[in-house]
Amino acid sequence: MEYLEKLHDAVLNGDPTKAISITEQALAEKIDPHILINDHMIPAMDEVGARFERFEYFIPQLLMSAKAMKGAMGLIRPLLVGDGVENEAICAVTGTVKGDVHDIGKNLLGALLEGGGFRLVDLGTNVSPEKFIDAVKENDAKLVCMSALLTTTMPGMKTTIDAFKDAGMRDDVIILVGGAPVTQHFSDEIGADGYRDNASAGVVLAKKLLNQNN
Numbered sequence: 001m002e003y004l005e006k007l008h009d010a011v012l013n014g015d016p017t018k019a020i021s022i023t024e025q026a027l028a029e030k031i032d033p034h035i036l037i038n039d040h041m042i043p044a045m046d047e048v049g050a051r052f053e054r055f056e057y058f059i060p061q062l063l064m065s066a067k068a069m070k071g072a073m074g075l076i077r078p079l080l081v082g083d084g085v086e087n088e089a090i091c092a093v094t095g096t097v098k099g100d101v102h103d104i105g106k107n108l109l110g111a112l113l114e115g116g117g118f119r120l121v122d123l124g125t126n127v128s129p130e131k132f133i134d135a136v137k138e139n140d141a142k143l144v145c146m147s148a149l150l151t152t153t154m155p156g157m158k159t160t161i162d163a164f165k166d167a168g169m170r171d172d173v174i175i176l177v178g179g180a181p182v183t184q185h186f187s188d189e190i191g192a193d194g195y196r197d198n199a200s201a202g203v204v205l206a207k208k209l210l211n212q213n214n
């Protein structure tokens with residue numbers, strides 16, 4: 001599977017056309033999509049971040065790498081979602097917190113939640129506490145998943161949890177947090193119900209906390 005290394009390079013070099021064609025080939029050869037994501041594309045994005053920190057990459061490169069990963073994810077997403085959605089499914093609300101536009105990890109989590117049988121309401125990025133609360137009310141959601149990729153936006157998770165408390169709704173929902181800078185310690189400190197460092201583990205935890213171990 002040496003050509004899969006080229007998927008890593010296509011994301012690292014911000015080449016959506018190549019990322020898409022390699023993903024097409026890999027899926028045609030029935031390679032597990034989780035391998036494409038976890039062993040090739042996420043490490044590439046980590047390297048993109050490292051280069052950004054060393055001032056070797058700048059915003060345009062970050063954007064092109066994100067575009068490459070999103071292009072490949074467009075092909076993978078239907079496979080992750082599968083036909084897991086059921087009529088009586090529990091509603092999960094996902095969103096990236098206010099001030100933050102990073103959405104690749106959040107979208108991956110959303111696809112896996114849908115694949116895990118949840119009904120998904122994705123609020124997108126830059127989501128205020130009020131929007132999370134309104135979405136839970138409108139959809140009778142039992143799960144809220146917040147994502148943050150910036151240390152400066154992480155406090156928005158606490159603000160959102162506090163807003164649920166103020167609205168008298170904290171006990172109605174399971175709240176999970178995640179994103180590269182988030183830690184278990186931070187999750188405990190802000191009163192979230194749980195944290196995981198990857199999307200698949202997040203879905204397993206959500207099901208466990210909702211007593212849905214199917």
Ligand code: B12
Pocket residue numbers: 042045046047048049050052053059062063065066099100101102103104105106108109145146147148149150151152176177178179180181195196197198199200201202203
């Ligand atoms: C791509 C990227 C961008 C793109 C985002 C495009 C998009 N549509 O998402 C763009 C160019 C827009 C961008 C902008 C900026 N970025 Co940026 N970006 C990145 C980069 C390189 C990759 C992020 C990514 O997609 N990773 C891949 C995904 C799959 O990983 P993930 O989101 O962490 O998700 C995984 C887990 O965390 C988990 N997960 C995620 N969410 C959740 C939620 C729950 C509930 C659970 C259980 C799990 C979970 O699941 C996933 C794995 O399965 C990171 C570096 C990095 N390694 O993280 C920097 C990085 C996050 N960016 C950074 C910075 C500084 C910025 C800017 C401020 C730059 C600037 N000067 O303008 C802006 C901020 C814009 C804003 N207001 O949000 C810094 C943050 C530093 C910090 N300490 O806060 C980083 C770390 C780069 C760096 N090393 O310096 N960025």
